Amino acid sequence: MLEALLYLAVGLLSNQVTLACLNSHECGTGMCCRSDDGQVVTDQHMGHFGPVFDSQVNGTCSTRKAQKGEVCDDSCQCDNGLACYRPVSGVCCPPMTCYDEAYVKQQQAYWHRCFSDPNCPIPP
Numbered sequence: 053m054l055e056a057l058l059y060l061a062v063g064l065l066s067n068q069v070t071l072a073c074l075n076s077h078e079c080g081t082g083m084c085c086r087s088d089d090g091q092v093v094t095d096q097h098m099g100h101f102g103p104v105f106d107s108q109v110n111g112t113c114s115t116r117k118a119q120k121g122e123v124c125d126d127s128c129q130c131d132n133g134l135a136c137y138r139p140v141s142g143v144c145c146p147p148m149t150c151y152d153e154a155y156v157k158q159q160q161a162y163w164h165r166c167f168s169d170p171n172c173p174i175p176p
Contacts, residue, residue: 082129092124094147123152137149137150
């Protein structure tokens, strides 16, 4: 981490910041790790248990926030009007994704009520 901070400081002095990353947590809050094609690079494929494939994708830290439908987390935050949300599912650990903020509030209210109702069906 110290090496990354030193690299970032040198980049700021030269007005050129390109910090390599394997996930957004390496970039710090408010930054997303993005691949060459602009996709968010994450380790959420298996709920933080590691990537699905053996090969890791390298990325570059970016100040561009996650957009609707993109993977997000506490480091790579969603753009305005969107919220980072992991849908309730019977399948383990779908990645957190940016959804419309109003939809997320509706889902959170629904599941809050559902979890206090013993007759509410949980997704298979």
